[in-house]
Amino acid sequence: MKDSDKKFIIDYETETWSRCADSYLDTFSMLTGQMLPRVIEAANVTSGSRVLDVGCGPGNSTRALADAGAIATGLDFSESMVAAAKAANPGLSFKLADGEKIPEDDDSFDAVIANYVVHHLPEPAKVFAEAARVLKPGGRFVFAVWGPNPEQSSIGCFVRAVSAHHDPQALPHGPLFGVTDKETFLPLMESAGLTGFELTNHKTEWKCDTLDPVIDGLWTWANVKDFPQEKQDKIMAGMKENCSKFAVEGGYVFPHTAILGHATKP
Template sequence: MPGTPFDESERRIWAGSAAAYEAGFGRLCAHPVPRLLDAAGVAAGIRVLDVGTGMGSAAAAACARGARVVAVDAEPDMVRRAARAVPGACVHIAALPQLPYIKGQFDAVVGNFVLNHVGRPRAALDALRRVTRPGGRIALTLWAAPAAPGQALLGRAVQAAGVSRPSFLPALAPEDDFPRTEEGVVGLLRDAGLTETVCRPVSWDHHTTPEEWWSGPAAGVATIGRVVRSQGAVVAERIRQHFVVLAAEFTDGDGRLVLPHRALLASGRVAGAGRTGA
């Protein structure tokens, strides 16, 4: 299945970004990992696939539980770093919905914030269901909409500077999109044929510094980074100045940022009876 314009844009956005991602956004995205693994039933001996592994935080946590872990990411730079960070996992390059695994190969599949980055979410879920054994569980996190105040900070700075989303950054096609709500995600999982579907919000405060939080966009990480970097030095500095002003409302007495974030944690079971152990 050929990639969509959204998929192609995502490949360009994340190319070579692992180091900058790890320094900022990577730590943020690691927060829900324990609950993600719980939702997938990850335990000792379980065969686990971690899709969109990034820096390998979910893969490392699954290995620590004694699971047998395979991890994939579409970005080679991420794969190299995850392979070094998680020597107990088999780490490969693969992009949804193309997964090079046989039907029912895994007891559980997890995807930590990967569904936000695929052009065909329904096809991605079909691929995850295919490689999960009957009775196995799939668990996913994704960002909720509307965004929590801390998550919206960088976007507010861009808007305050009068910058709009560039045309070279395509949005998800309307026919592929879905509501980033508990009901919308449950509907997506049910449409994919999963049973026992559930979706709950996960909220936390991310503690960082203004310098660390700005470093990601300044380095071009994620969509927000591509927006910032595409504007040139003068406009990027204007965005940064608005960021500094807006960040004051999240700054504690020690000068650190306390940024409220909210995600959705969804899970479901692949229909059919199957074994429960390794």
């Protein structure tokens, strides 16, 4: 990847998730947090396990690890996310750092997790290698990411509404965005020296009483507030219309899927 392309992705991802820091716990974490029990189980977390949470965001994943008995450290590249994590989780350890240069010693963690993170990375091979470096022999690297794009119903409602009035391809992403096949991830694991890679599919749901968390999260993520007001109004109308098919008594239920990957350091 060219340095200019990498910088473009890093700048975009940092700006985006820094913007989402204050709202993430009340929006996207309602969905992405559903994979945390599976991630923790796959990581073989037990009382006293040392676990590194790469891309910890506002710290809900690090808190889940600590609640499971782990000695957890959260790591994120967004200063705003780290600040939000520290404010919401006093007593837990959080560090501002890039996953390509993890500020930890070799062979120092029993597990490394990345919950809905690796598809944001411009050079995932470097992060996978760093995860392997800091793992103890026998330790596991575990990640969760979105399943196939057509199976992400709430995001699909939003993208279809945006596409009618704006170019969604204008938003850059890392090279693993939308990737769900084992054949792509396996070489990354193997090049990092990790073995026994497995990839499994899982169903999740975004349940909410109103559309507010879904709209607020996606609005902030795409920075729709900076669009002309007329365009915002049209996107909002389209979003609500698209979401209507997922209405149930007392709110909304949006079906989603995720994939879970894990491998072990020999």
